[in-house]
Amino acid sequence: MNIVVLVKQVPDTATERKLDPADSTVDRAASDGVINELDEYAIEEALLLKEKHGGEVTILSAGPDQATDSIRKALSMGADKAVHLNDAALHGSDALQTAYALAQALGTVEYDLVILGSESTDARTGVVGAALAEYLGLPQLTLANKVDIDGTSVRIQRQTDEGYDVVEATLPAVVSVVEKINEPRYPSFKLIMAAKKKPVAKLGAADAGIDTARVGLANATTEVVDFAAAPPRAAGTVVKDEGNGGVQIADYLAAKKFL
């Protein structure tokens, strides 16, 4: 069972995140880069599947030089090797272009399963998994809160607002995971030291067979028309208890789909 986990480096959500006014892309200098939180669940799930079924876990990340830090972190959680797709031509690629580039890069790796987080905390499009599956011509199983492998098939529980659907496909397949699926592990000092020696293949666009006319800001299929700083946090809702306070709170939470 060889698994590829897609890892994206994103600006730390704990810091103030900014866009570059020049081209409306993420200002990477404005905050520290960290692994997209949902991708940590994807890594953990891959490691759990590897512990059960054997094989190798490969990290695939598309990003600039500093994405190396996130790749090392993923390797220090226990992944075996990594592929780093890094090319200036990819700068400003939108979700569809990124999916295309990742699909091309996956052509350099042998895999039975691709796992990724269901969305990233910066762009939040949530479409890369689906688009990737289309480019690869593979089944997509999204929003998994449970993944089981049985021989040549994969079965997931897809989380829905009401409960979950059971979805099954033959391998190879693309699976996206939600945060309810597991509890990501911490690295350990031994794994940090071991990560230093694990192979990281560096790929440029040409190495992956990426047509540079199809990627990058100039060729993007979507455009950021305008952006503005987030408004200051609005005042909260005050519930006055006039005998039905509990009901009001429950209604509020239900309206927000917390209940």
Added chain:
Amino acid sequence: MDFTLTEEHEALRALAAEFVDREITPNVAGWDRVERVPRELVPRLGELGFMGLTIDEADGGSGGDHLAYSLVMEELGRGDSSVRGLVSVSLGLVAKSVAAHGTPAQRERWLPGLCSGALLGCFGLTEPDTGSDAASLALRADPDGGDYLLSGSKMFITNGTWADVVLLFARTGGPGPKGITAFLVPADAPGLERTEIRGKLGLRGQPTAQLFFDEVRVGADAVLGQEGGGFSIAMSALDKGRVSVAAGSVGAARGALESALAHAGQRTQFGRPIAGFQLVQDMLADMAVETDAARLLVWRAADLVDRGLPFATEASMAKLFATETAVRAANNAMQVFGGYGYIDEYPPGKYLRDARVTTLYEGTSQIQKLIIGRALTGVSAFS
């Protein structure tokens, strides 16, 4: 000279910081109130590799150098000195001594467990009547057949009630340091009783005990190092231990500073954040400068250890300055917080209570000054 951490040191520091922020900081006040950190933390720290730093992987350790160890101690000290102390004692004083002086059989018996956190160690040196004058300790180890019978008591023993093994210092010969021998005593040995010491000002989450030995029988294979060589084992353990306490104190000072900075930025008086007042900035600046200076002393001492050079005086300098810094920084943090610092919903009180013991244990500040003074003058104030 380059103070930039290597990629691996930085990754280790970041791992320790993340663990502290997620697993320790949210629980600190609660653990302090119930006077207990969870015992399950020990194997968790072991999984991260924190219980086996600097110990060879062949002995079950995680490897790494003393700078790596100091970085982890700083982060744990920032989180909770009670947690940092568990590691300082079990790894820093006990496991390192076993690694340095143990026979292959002793290393095999104790080190894998101590380094994984499956086992915990405690360091039995201090007695009710001997603190700074450790060479006058009284606990007897009397030969009996090929065995020894241990009788006496030990005081203020960190990890005492939780420990699986006691690194015990006992008198096998005449008075003075040359009559002392080190033993590795299983904590379940018949005749060994342990009583928890309650009512501590700080380090409340850490189990501290008095140990009573009533003719506890151990074999000759329990002797660590040579008979009569115990005092030098204790002193060399404490020399390195001082780097660990100092590193933890840097973390505590930093934690106090960070909490004071956050509070000073939010707290408004006279129509503006108190961070803008010169007398508040005076305190914050003192805290920042002293914390950085203490860290540099720790890193120098760790570097000397790692390069196999003499480090005892530098370790005492680091311990003296870092622990006194932690006390001052916590006291300043409380001043910045005002009344809020005096209640345990906010960090300064615990930092202050925990820091206060660090100028007392593993050699008081006065003992550190006498060690430094002896190195400077060539004259020992002890004899």
